[in-house]
Amino acid sequence: MSVKRKGQSKVTIFPDWCKGCGICAAFCPAKVMELNDQGKAVVIREEECINCGFCELHCPDFAIMVQPKVDDEIPAVCRALLKKASLPDAGKDEESIKEKG
Ligand code: SF4
Numbered sequence: 001m002s003v004k005r006k007g008q009s010k011v012t013i014f015p016d017w018c019k020g021c022g023i024c025a026a027f028c029p030a031k032v033m034e035l036n037d038q039g040k041a042v043v044i045r046e047e048e049c050i051n052c053g054f055c056e057l058h059c060p061d062f063a064i065m066v067q068p069k070v071d072d073e074i075p076a077v078c079r080a081l082l083k084k085a086s087l088p089d090a091g092k093d094e095e096s097i098k099e100k101g
């Protein structure tokens with residue numbers, strides 16, 4: 001069952017699969033999508049998505065995916081550790097050892 005929380009979802013539309021029926025844009029309660037000038041659905045207000053799941057369920061071409069925003073699911077402490085792990089500061093320690101002699 002989906003959790004209805006505004007701004008917690010990433011909405012992806014696959015344009016190759018979208019046939020432009022407009023169902024998603026017409027029935028999204030948060031007006032997250034619209035049809036562009038090529039007749040394809042595009043996400044314009046993702047931050048308003050309440051994760052109701054309507055679009056994903058009713059798109060006849062399975063062209064929409066609604067997922068949790070991954071970054072929000074990672075606790076802040078883990079994000080900090082990941083950031084630190086990606087910084088190549090091992091060489092920095094060697095330099096400080098050399099400086100100290
Ligand atoms: S419901 Fe699906 S096929 Fe219809 S406009 Fe939206 S994304 Fe495209």
Ligand code: SF4
Binds near residue numbers: 011054056
């Ligand atoms: S999940 Fe609901 S609120 Fe979010 S884009 Fe789809 S229809 Fe709109």
